[in-house]
Amino acid sequence: MKTVYLDNNATTQVAPEVLEAMLPYFHDLYGNPSSMHSFGGQVAKKVREAREQVAALIGADPDEIIFTSCGTESDNAAIRSALATHPDKRHIVTSRVEHPAIRSLCANLAGQGYRVTELPVDKSGLSDMEQFEKSLTPETAVVSLMWANNETGVIFPVGKAAELAHERGISFHTDAVQSTGKIPIDMKKSAIDMLSISGHKLHAPKGIGVLYVRRGTKFSPLLIGGHQEKGRRGGTENTPCIIGLGKACELAARNMETENTTVKRLRDRLETALLKSIPQSRVNGDLLQRLPNTTNISFEYVEGEAILLLMNEYEICASSGSACTSGSLQPSHVLRAMGVPFTMAHGSIRFSLSIYNTEEEIDFVIEKMPPIIERLRGMSPYWTSVAQACVSA
Amino acid sequence: MWEYTDKVKEHFLNPRNVGEVENPDGVAEVGSIACGDALKLSFKLDENKRIKEAKFKTFGCASAIASSSALTEMIKGMTIEEAKKVSNQDIAAFLGGLPQEKMHCSVMGKEALEKAIENYQGAPAKEPGAMVVCECFGVTDREIERVVRENNLTTVEEVTNYTKAGGGCGNCHDAIRQIIEKVRAEARPAVRPKLTTIQKIRMIEEALEREIRPSLKHDGGDIELIDVVGNRVLVATRGACAVCKASDVTLKHFVEAKLRDLVSPDLTIEEVVP
Numbered sequence: 001m002k003t004v005y006l007d008n009n010a011t012t013q014v015a016p017e018v019l020e021a022m023l024p025y026f027h028d029l030y031g032n033p034s035s036m037h038s039f040g041g042q043v044a045k046k047v048r049e050a051r052e053q054v055a056a057l058i059g060a061d062p063d064e065i066i067f068t069s070c071g072t073e074s075d076n077a078a079i080r081s082a083l084a085t086h087p088d089k090r091h092i093v094t095s096r097v098e099h100p101a102i103r104s105l106c107a108n109l110a111g112q113g114y115r116v117t118e119l120p121v122d123k124s125g126l127s128d129m130e131q132f133e134k135s136l137t138p139e140t141a142v143v144s145l146m147w148a149n150n151e152t153g154v155i156f157p158v159g160k161a162a163e164l165a166h167e168r169g170i171s172f173h174t175d176a177v178q179s180t181g182k183i184p185i186d187m188k189k190s191a192i193d194m195l196s197i198s199g200h201k202l203h204a205p206k207g208i209g210v211l212y213v214r215r216g217t218k219f220s221p222l223l224i225g226g227h228q229e230k231g232r233r234g235g236t237e238n239t240p241c242i243i244g245l246g247k248a249c250e251l252a253a254r255n256m257e258t259e260n261t262t263v264k265r266l267r268d269r270l271e272t273a274l275l276k277s278i279p280q281s282r283v284n285g286d287l288l289q290r291l292p293n294t295t296n297i298s299f300e301y302v303e304g305e306a307i308l309l310l311m312n313e314y315e316i317c318a319s320s321g322s323a324c325t326s327g328s329l330q331p332s333h334v335l336r337a338m339g340v341p342f343t344m345a346h347g348s349i350r351f352s353l354s355i356y357n358t359e360e361e362i363d364f365v366i367e368k369m370p371p372i373i374e375r376l377r378g379m380s381p382y383w384t385s386v387a388q389a390c391v392s393a
Numbered sequence: 394m395w396e397y398t399d400k401v402k403e404h405f406l407n408p409r410n411v412g413e414v415e416n417p418d419g420v421a422e423v424g425s426i427a428c429g430d431a432l433k434l435s436f437k438l439d440e441n442k443r444i445k446e447a448k449f450k451t452f453g454c455a456s457a458i459a460s461s462s463a464l465t466e467m468i469k470g471m472t473i474e475e476a477k478k479v480s481n482q483d484i485a486a487f488l489g490g491l492p493q494e495k496m497h498c499s500v501m502g503k504e505a506l507e508k509a510i511e512n513y514q515g516a517p518a519k520e521p522g523a524m525v526v527c528e529c530f531g532v533t534d535r536e537i538e539r540v541v542r543e544n545n546l547t548t549v550e551e552v553t554n555y556t557k558a559g560g561g562c563g564n565c566h567d568a569i570r571q572i573i574e575k576v577r578a579e580a581r582p583a584v585r586p587k588l589t590t591i592q593k594i595r596m597i598e599e600a601l602e603r604e605i606r607p608s609l610k611h612d613g614g615d616i617e618l619i620d621v622v623g624n625r626v627l628v629a630t631r632g633a634c635a636v637c638k639a640s641d642v643t644l645k646h647f648v649e650a651k652l653r654d655l656v657s658p659d660l661t662i663e664e665v666v667p
Contacts, residue, residue: 305454323429324454329560342427379411381433381450
């Protein structure tokens with residue numbers, strides 16, 4: 001049996017074209033792009049090309065692209081730079097549903113005396129723009145709002161939010177790790193100052209990220225060292241991964257339509273079929289303002305880890321927002337912020353697709369899920385009472 | 394992904410005794426859907442007052458389901474007095490161990506068993522004077538005291554792993570710390586009950602596994618329990634310890650001291666050469 005991988009918001013397969021593009025730069029063309037000799041110079045040329053490819057995907061200029069080691073580094077660099085360049089301002093605005101890369105960082109900064117406002121979200125996972133506007137003060141140094149949520153796929157109106165921040169002279173950062181490559185991004189038409197990308201979410205390898213910094217934005221580096229990345233990020237360039245990410249961005253631009261047609265259709269088919277065949281199930285998050293590849297479905301009265309491990313028996317890979325899988329004892333902070341009831345939150349499963357998924361795989365999952373849920377509900381003390389209530393009603 | 398033993402996986406994939414006993418002699422429900430796991434246990438006695446039938450219904454993760462299945466298998470054939478002695482460690486041991494973060498699943502089993510027995514005996518369901526310490530998960534001081542005592546816990550993190558207390562907002566961490574200190578202060582001067590050899594072996598094995606082997610393994614060594622004769626603990630050293638000149642010192646000052654602290658102050662350790 002073949003693995004059915006529906007966990008692409010966690011990480012993705014490196015595209016074969018990406019791997020092929022990278023391979024020569026480990027062993028044969030291992031030169032340092034900073035060297036004076038042409039052996040290193042030829043690598044510098046490829047890094048330049050990669051920078052152009054990344055810039056093209058998001059409508060940026062190549063010199064606005066800084067290569068980092070991951071999305072978390074990009075997030076850290078962005079927030080810390082905004083604070084360092086606005087030392088008189090001590091307020092940060094973010095949301096309750098951010099990735100831990102932002103949430104934990106802000107909690108850490110709050111411990112150092114910064115004031116942090118976490119915007120609430122409604123039950124569809126969206127923030128109220130009026131409330132957002134009210135949270136902005138003359139004290140605010142930076143706003144960080146994610147472009148799309150990793151658990152639900154819900155898309156935030158970051159363009160509008162960035163404009164509101166800009167009107168007040170406040171820096172705006174967005175974690176675009178999940179949205180890059182899945183929905184169109186054009187920095188030329190946007191007021192966003194800084195944007196984070198992670199390579200391994202779009203078929204490039206792990207260990208490579210990007211921070212976009214708009215030209216003219218004051219920047220204070222996180223890693224201080226050599227003159228790499230124009231002094232904005234010290235450290236010898238991870239040349240194979242940079243070249244791989246360039247290729248991945250080129251492919252992503254080409255596959256953007258597939259993501260929004262084929263992948264979306266498969267996602268919708270999976271979602272519709274599961275909701276129809278499994279009673280007491282529902283989708284978490286706004287149905288329209290959503291990434292084309294993600295669906296987060298709650299199966300009431302069963303627990304997520306148990307579901308995942310039964311899916312694992314069929315080599316179906318997905319994620320859950322249940323307490324037992326969150327690494328803490330409470331269900332996902334995203335679902336809690338959305339007010340998803342506990343009966344639903346513990347039994348939430350996130351399916352996230354990619355262009356490599358097939359009709360057959362989706363059919364297989366549609367066939368296997370209902371008996372898995374039924375089996376666990378058969379063991380659940382709550383399901384018995386619900387079922388009895390339904391019969392007597 | 395959790396590292397579950399094969400036995401946990403097997404009991405999760407093929408749980409025994411799922412359901413509810415008809416006309417049960419004892420029944421109890423512990424946990425809640427908000428906490429993420431819940432267990433309904435029911436049992437019936439035969440004419441000799443031994444547990445003839447035990448069944449469970451569980452909402453929860455794989456280890457919660459496996460712990461429930463294990464519990465029902467373990468108590469079948471037991472008298473009420475025997476069943477009362479089943480501890481959360483026994484449930485975990487039956488399954489070949491549980492990840493530390495999942496020990497609360499075995500505690501849930503123990504609690505359900507205790508409440509079901511209370512239900513059978515008509516005892517009050519609520520412990521008098523118990524006070525809720527952890528508001529997030531509704532855990533009382535009595536429950537925390539007990540797991541600290543029975544499992545020899547020393548940190549707030551361990552208490553969270555065993556009871557969930559302190560795993561939510563974190564406001565009760567100080568209160569939990571105070572309970573740990575209180576229980577440990579009580580434990581020191583207390584006269585320990587006389588242990589049977591079987592109890593000793595079990596406790597020594599557990600102390601070795603939990604407190605001693607991780608340190609030895611860190612240095613590439615290991616230790617094996619060969620026999621227990623009275624208070625003489627016969628062990629063999631393995632790996633780096635077997636060739637280490639300082640292993641005598643390690644045995645006396647580390648292993649023996651630990652075992653005396655955790656099992657019985659009368660123990661002496663001896664190395665046997667195989």
